[in-house]
Amino acid sequence: MEVLEKKRIYIVEDEFDLAENIRDILTHSNYEVIGIESDGKIAIKQIIEKKPDMVLIDIKLAGSLSGIEVCSQVKQNLDTLTIFITAHSDQEVLEKIGDVDYDSFILKPFTKETLKSNIYLNLLKKENIINKNSYINVRDKGLIVPLQESEILMLKADGLYTKIFTKDKQYMVRDIMKDVSQKLSSDCFLRIHKSYIINVNHVTAYNSKEVNIDKYVAPIRRGFFRELAKKLVMHMN
Structure with a gap:
């Protein structure tokens, strides 16, 4: 799954040149840097x-607070991802980091690719958790x-109604399928026919004419086969 919306990142760093360099990398990677600060408070x-x-x-900052203390305060107030960036990897520092809730750790010096991949994977992981829930x-x-989105196998249009299929039950919703599909946040749903939208995570087999989703079979319209194959590859990687 791709991280679709532009993410907002704040940098707490007392090395001005490094902070500016990180800002440039993130800006060119389509992130929005909303602040840079060296003082923890x-x-x-x-x-x-x-x-x-x-x-x-x-971890090492100007002022009276360390980066570890900043991270602890942030996590107590917000559900925000935190990544430590530091040149210190001695046992004492690692033990202090282990006492707080954080999401990742990047050791200086680091490459542009290391920074970008670490940020992307952590954002992606959180977005997958959100969508899963x-x-x-x-x-x-x-x-x-x-109804958990992850439990939905497929949607089937039925006039002004939409039938929602799960493994254990079927629900009839008094909305057209287009309106129901717009309420789904996950990108694992794909329209394969004018009357069917499926959850690709539940596909068990498929060909150019039909798709097996658990115990159900849905027709696939010509032109959607390649898109389905591409989607399945993305979700298997």
Whole structure:
């Protein structure tokens, strides 16, 4: 899955030249750098106010707070990714890092590729978790059922209604399939026919005419076969 939206990153670093270099790399990689700060106390205040998607933190900082303390304060207030960037890898520092909640660690000196891949993979991992835990509400016999997107096998258009298939049950939703599909946040759903949208994570077999999704079979329209094959490769890697 691709990280689709432009992510906002805050840099806590007391080496000005390095911070500017990181900013340039991230900007050219389509990230938005929303702040750079060397003082931990100031950084914490700005991070909580700006709510970035990720914070890059040097362990040794100007001021009274260390990067480890900054990370701890950020994690207590926000569900934000934090990555330590430091030249220090001695046992004492590693033990201190182990006492806080953080997401990754980059050791200086590092290459542009190391920085970019570490940031991308951590953002991707979090987005996959979010999508995995996403759900839509459906009505069933007068009750609202929060249905995990990961449980949905496929959607089938039925006039002004949409039938949602899971392994254990089928739900009839009083909305056209286009409107239902727009409520789904994950990119694992793919239209393969004017009347069918499938969850590619549940495909068990397919050819140019039909797709097996668990115990169900859905027709595939000409022109969608290559797109399905491409999607399946992406989700297997």
